[in-house]
Amino acid sequence: DDLVDHSDEELWATEPYRDPRLIVKTAKPFNAEIPPEYQIAHFDTPNELFYVRQHMPVPELDAGAHRVRVVLEDTGHSREFSLQQLRSLPAASVRAALMCAGNRRSEMHKVKPVKGIDWAGGAISNAVWSGVYLRDVLLTCGVDPDDTEGKHVILTGADIDATGQNFSTSIPLRLALDASARVLLATHMNGEPLPPDHGRPLRVIVPGAPAVRSVKWLECITISSEESSSHWHKKDYRAFNPSTTWESADFERAPPVYSLPVTSAICAPRHGDTVTAAGEGATPRTYTSQHALVLCTLTTCAGYAYSGGGARVVRVDVSADGGRSWTEARLQQDAAPHREHYAWTLWTVRLPVPAHATQAELWVKATDGNLNTQPETFEHIWNIRGILSNAYHRVTVRLQH
Amino acid sequence: DDLVDHSDEELWATEPYRDPRLIVKTAKPFNAEIPPEYQIAHFDTPNELFYVRQHMPVPELDAGAHRVRVVLEDTGHSREFSLQQLRSLPAASVRAALMCAGNRRSEMHKVKPVKGIDWAGGAISNAVWSGVYLRDVLLTCGVDPDDTEGKHVILTGADIDATGQNFSTSIPLRLALDASARVLLATHMNGEPLPPDHGRPLRVIVPGAPAVRSVKWLECITISSEESSSHWHKKDYRAFNPSTTWESADFERAPPVYSLPVTSAICAPRHGDTVTAAGEGATPRTYTSQHALVLCTLTTCAGYAYSGGGARVVRVDVSADGGRSWTEARLQQDAAPHREHYAWTLWTVRLPVPAHATQAELWVKATDGNLNTQPETFEHIWNIRGILSNAYHRVTVRLQH
């Protein structure tokens, strides 16, 4: 949907090198998933394996010459910062997953077609971002923290579409100024300067929000009484119910998505894999299920879980018998408390599988610190844009005993 | 389960007058629902109709003589406040629903028996609470807002069980000090002094948390490196997956529930009602459903929605055909922003029903500002204690055309 002039090869001549392990969904613009086995291999995703979501060609910016302009629309004041000037503010860092609002869209797509990149579960990765708090930048510029009602922070990047429009979106000023929201202007990712694909030399990080709000190649920050007027902001990333069609959808009335619901996915084993169920030494156990089960060790049963808005994942339940019995997974987590927890959670579990089964249906669901959990299926959360696709993740594997 | 000596009639001699419209679930201790028609009749529930959840007999306290003691366990410091001394702190008020963690338990109970009062949807009501912020009280007492790690605020009421134990529970100190959490020491409810059933003369209000944390008849506030050791805190209000039994439940390891997931309920019409579907003047419309539908006005189709942890409800979807088509309801809400939104949401909807149907299956589901929504059924959220029972609410009505 992005207006990119594909006839002009020159636009793409300076695209950065990409790790061949990424799973390319579209080449121009470049959109690629991290393979599931690499999601669970590292708590903080190596920069070169971090999933990539571009709307346009990647701008080449010079860190030394780069400036970000802060504009206060109501007073007309504006101020420019070099990266070095930003560094005079207190250093800040936050461990946060970024997830595309369309992550896991391919599963919703199977219910009924939706519009958008057909992401599997690889449009989420985790990193430690560092730079300065947007809050500190705004306060330095004289933004009044007690006058946030109806105000927005418009974030504009250097990436440009074929009509000359810079990428832009906005977040509520209240969110930008909320210390616990920890909105960052980041220059570094896992201790390295941001790679070109992730916004070199400066990007916003809005922890707990759809990644689209974390604007890359940041050039301008405008405090406004209006949301961003860009089509990326006005005509996308809004939530509708399953009965809303492209004809009936009222994008003006539907609130923009600024957070993400609780989700989870199984990264290993993968759908269709043959798994050796190691029953030796394991004692038969009876579960609350009607079935007698044998404790087996699936070589690796692991994945991720995540919840937006600062919610911490508190429990991950996995089933090997289509939901008849559930086993709690072991969690690997950042120490941040609930309400300020922005990283993903990795989980592993030794799963009991029915003794004589030749296949197992693995399900996963996560529960967060607000005790929200995932919907069972995609049917009633289906929406035209295929976003917020967070029903149980289900994988069928063949069993070898 | 509460240890109350039912043989001693004297304990109950001073119970307050209760409005006969309340639906009594247990008389001693007194537990009663607000009827659904009164939930939707007022945005702020009249005090006499507010649902009541008691663990023990209601203490009779003298407002003039009442003192609340604040104890800092690590320094040994303590300080007492009369209500008049509390009033020297800045006045504060918050509009917040209180909901029992077991609200709607009766629906989960139908899947498989659970332990607890068999609440329908009437264990939630809404009010404006006023008093002072607990945060201000704690800061006045010298509590260090930068030293919250692993600390808890133990809240103890004047209500006593048969063993002499005062009711007590705790919340994390971080939550108590979080300005956006708006934890209150309330003396007033909808502008009136608290009624005896709601904690006269002083109760805690922890907005967005299960009502059990909003301790009534508050006598003591202890800053401690431990959670409350009471059985109400240690052996209840913890979440488990459906496979966890009373035998396997590890209450020490399961985190206490300090927030509530998104929920909703249909208050009118009620299950089994006969509804006149007024098709006159309505144009037949085709929905995304395969069924041709006629727009009908159900006399009243209304209810409530709520989400804990400060999440604002952003959409309520209602179906009259068992989920094949969904109509967005009109919302009545408090103006508080998402992340600090603690009131319930009332909703109404004119619902299209199948033209020739003799009955309709009404479903409701809500979506909150984190884009979390409800699970479709109770099967996979079932838990031994029957709490957090937030699957779609379903009501079958007979139709008269």
Ligand SMILES: [Mo]
């Ligand atoms: Mo996205």
Ligand SMILES: [Mo]
């Ligand atoms: Mo409760």
